[in-house]
Amino acid sequence: MGKIRTPYLLLLPGFLFLFTFFILPILNLAQTSTQTPIAGGDTGQYEQTLRFQNYIDAFIENREQFSRSFVYALIATVLALAISYPLAYAIAFKGGKFKNFLLVLVVAPFFTSFLLRTVAWKQILGEEGFVVPTLRTIGIISPSTTLTSTSFAVVMGMTYNFLPFMTLPLYASIDRIDPRTLEASGDLYANAFTTFRKVTLPLSMPGVVAGTLLTFIPAAGDYVNAAILGSPNTKMIGNVIESRYFKIVDYPTAAALSFTLMAAILILVTLYIRKAGTEELV
Amino acid sequence: MAKKSPLSPEARSIINARVSRRAVLAGIGGVGAAGALSACGSSGDSGAGGDLIRWGNWPLYLDFDEDAKTYPTLDKFTESTGIDVKYFEDYNDNDEFFGKVQAQLKLNEDIGYDLVCPTDWMAARWIRLGYAQKFDAANIPNKTNILDTLATPSYDPNREQTLTWQGIMGGFGWNTEKNPKGVRTLDDLFAPVNKGKIVVLSELRDTIGIILLAQGADPATVTEDQYMNAIDFMAGKISDGWIRGVKGNEYAEDLTSGDATAVIGWSGDMFILASENAGKFDFTIPESGGTISGDNMMIPSTATAEAKASAEKLINWYYDPAIAAEVAAYVNYVTPVKGAQAEMEKIDPDLAKSEYIFPTDATMKNLSVFRSLTPAEETAWTEAFQKAAGN
Numbered sequence: 001m002g003k004i005r006t007p008y009l010l011l012l013p014g015f016l017f018l019f020t021f022f023i024l025p026i027l028n029l030a031q032t033s034t035q036t037p038i039a040g041g042d043t044g045q046y047e048q049t050l051r052f053q054n055y056i057d058a059f060i061e062n063r064e065q066f067s068r069s070f071v072y073a074l075i076a077t078v079l080a081l082a083i084s085y086p087l088a089y090a091i092a093f094k095g096g097k098f099k100n101f102l103l104v105l106v107v108a109p110f111f112t113s114f115l116l117r118t119v120a121w122k123q124i125l126g127e128e129g130f131v132v133p134t135l136r137t138i139g140i141i142s143p144s145t146t147l148t149s150t151s152f153a154v155v156m157g158m159t160y161n162f163l164p165f166m167t168l169p170l171y172a173s174i175d176r177i178d179p180r181t182l183e184a185s186g187d188l189y190a191n192a193f194t195t196f197r198k199v200t201l202p203l204s205m206p207g208v209v210a211g212t213l214l215t216f217i218p219a220a221g222d223y224v225n226a227a228i229l230g231s232p233n234t235k236m237i238g239n240v241i242e243s244r245y246f247k248i249v250d251y252p253t254a255a256a257l258s259f260t261l262m263a264a265i266l267i268l269v270t271l272y273i274r275k276a277g278t279e280e281l282v
Numbered sequence: 283m284a285k286k287s288p289l290s291p292e293a294r295s296i297i298n299a300r301v302s303r304r305a306v307l308a309g310i311g312g313v314g315a316a317g318a319l320s321a322c323g324s325s326g327d328s329g330a331g332g333d334l335i336r337w338g339n340w341p342l343y344l345d346f347d348e349d350a351k352t353y354p355t356l357d358k359f360t361e362s363t364g365i366d367v368k369y370f371e372d373y374n375d376n377d378e379f380f381g382k383v384q385a386q387l388k389l390n391e392d393i394g395y396d397l398v399c400p401t402d403w404m405a406a407r408w409i410r411l412g413y414a415q416k417f418d419a420a421n422i423p424n425k426t427n428i429l430d431t432l433a434t435p436s437y438d439p440n441r442e443q444t445l446t447w448q449g450i451m452g453g454f455g456w457n458t459e460k461n462p463k464g465v466r467t468l469d470d471l472f473a474p475v476n477k478g479k480i481v482v483l484s485e486l487r488d489t490i491g492i493i494l495l496a497q498g499a500d501p502a503t504v505t506e507d508q509y510m511n512a513i514d515f516m517a518g519k520i521s522d523g524w525i526r527g528v529k530g531n532e533y534a535e536d537l538t539s540g541d542a543t544a545v546i547g548w549s550g551d552m553f554i555l556a557s558e559n560a561g562k563f564d565f566t567i568p569e570s571g572g573t574i575s576g577d578n579m580m581i582p583s584t585a586t587a588e589a590k591a592s593a594e595k596l597i598n599w600y601y602d603p604a605i606a607a608e609v610a611a612y613v614n615y616v617t618p619v620k621g622a623q624a625e626m627e628k629i630d631p632d633l634a635k636s637e638y639i640f641p642t643d644a645t646m647k648n649l650s651v652f653r654s655l656t657p658a659e660e661t662a663w664t665e666a667f668q669k670a671a672g673n
Contacts, residue, residue: 043407043660239672
């Protein structure tokens with residue numbers, strides 16, 4: 001008996017943690033999402049009326065921010081992949097004895113706060129940073145164009161902030177590729193591009209899938225980049241939830257939006273994993 | 283100091299520390315304040331007795347000695363009365379603070395504070411819900427020192443449960459290089475030179491209040507139609523790309539970085555900016571009128587009778603003009619205490635002349651207080667404002 005029980009006992013701390021900090025809040029959120037204001041009550045006073053219409057209202061009212069969130073997250077994910085793949089490839093195959101050092105460089109930004117890094121970008125891209133005056137001098141942007149408070153800045157901030165989430169899983173799977181498979185491909189008269197397409201890329205797919213998921217999911221729910229680097233015209237669904245919860249004190253709508261966001265991400269991720277065909281690898 | 287921001291309290295205190303004139307002068311002042319904050323950050327004490335009270339206030343809102351790491355006026359209070367004060371700089375956001383203590387207030391359990399500092403509209407909510415105690419007037423003889431403009435707010439007409447800690451003027455701030463003639467009207471604000479570089483406050487009572495005044499409506503009696511008109515005006519300016527942001531006190535950063543050239547802002551922040559960047563920024567009350575609001579000292583319903591009596595003595599202390607002047611010399615917001623200007627002459631004659639801290643009667647007459655909203659209005663009007671701001 002003892003032997004059978006041990007694994008379950010070992011699971012207990014993890015289960016208790018998830019129960020307290022995931023299941024309970026989720027249940028609480030679920031029951032908040034169908035509440036309505038108490039007639040004649042004060043701000044923030046709601047009662048349970050099982051009004052599922054809350055979900056439809058919340059979605060329709062904020063579909064613009066929903067679609068913006070997914071578009072921004074998608075662009076940031078693609079950009080992060082485009083930047084990270086060569087980076088991870090170079091570290092894995094060409095890093096040599098500097099591999100660990102290079103990996104530390106990738107992770108190093110994590111040693112400072114997410115917020116401070118984003119605020120720093122605001123200054124870099126600001127009017128008195130060096131980027132804007134330089135681009136103006138070269139003539140790439142017009143004198144009246146600004147970089148902060150634009151969707152460009154928001155997507156760029158997201159790409160930057162989530163880059164390590166993409167690089168690390170990519171590195172892990174590229175590093176595992178046996179270089180001899182690449183040699184074999186060459187021996188079979190494949191050129192560099194064919195080798196990449198037929199050997200390297202398929203073997204690194206687990207990393208690509210894991211990296212894109214780890215980037216896309218937090219990016220879709222992110223609100224810090226839009227708040228700090230964006231304008232009112234680039235707000236994402238996370239900003240709406242924050243404002244509903246803290247400013248308007250409309251807990252039901254905030255909860256309904258949170259659930260809708262979770263569901264949307266879940267559906268997209270499921271479709272993606274099906275398509276990528278790597279269920280067993282993530 | 284109705285400061286709203288999407289940032290965490292930690293980030294805010296860093297940013298606040300950065301823009302504090304004194305913190306900049308002292309170099310490490312902000313770090314010191316943060317250290318002091320974390321040192322007394324745990325509110326594990328159970329209910330306080332009469333000789334100890336716990337005061338929750340906004341960050342950088344009380345005179346602080348950077349070298350000694352003490353609050354001079356608070357120490358003097360303890361010396362003269364024997365009442366110890368635990369000072370917490372953790373009132374970062376009205377909604378956030380209310381969310382934190384709401385459940386205990388409802389159950390009438392100790393919230394860990396005997397004195398709090400909500401902004402007018404939030405103070406109104408506490409009073410409505412019965413979460414504020416009535417002062418014992420005998421303990422606060424200095425109460426009569428309150429400025430006339432602030433003496434009769436609609437939510438507490440006789441100032442029986444609240445007294446203003448500091449007053450905040452809302453008006454126009456601008457970069458003097460880009461707007462050499464100044465910004466005195468809404469048209470000046472929306473001048474072509476400022477297109478895409480205008481930031482307005484995320485505090486709707488200031489931003490919409492100023493727009494209302496410019497449209498000939500009075501925030502003190504505003505109707506729903508007038509309000510929604512002003513919202514439409516703001517929403518239009520946002521979608522047309524005139525307004526780049528609707529922000530809390532981070533607009534000060536946008537001004538210094540050049541990303542904003544004209545703002546609807548607060549007097550205290552603009553004072554700091556103007557004094558740090560000689561001549562580069564200026565602030566004025568719009569010709570059509572500005573707003574004034576206040577953060578208020580208030581005793582929660584959960585404070586014990588002894589703590590309440592001590593908190594009243596503390597309130598009385600800060601309504602002494604000499605003490606109020608000392609605080610004003612540090613925080614730079616509008617001092618709500620009559621006679622503080624004369625006392626300021628002794629501390630710093632330049633500050634005594636400052637319109638930011640001691641607005642003249644003419645300025646005062648041009649300031650309006652936004653009327654109290656019903657709970658239903660509060661929700662609907664905030665929602666309309668947030669939607670216009672892209673949320």
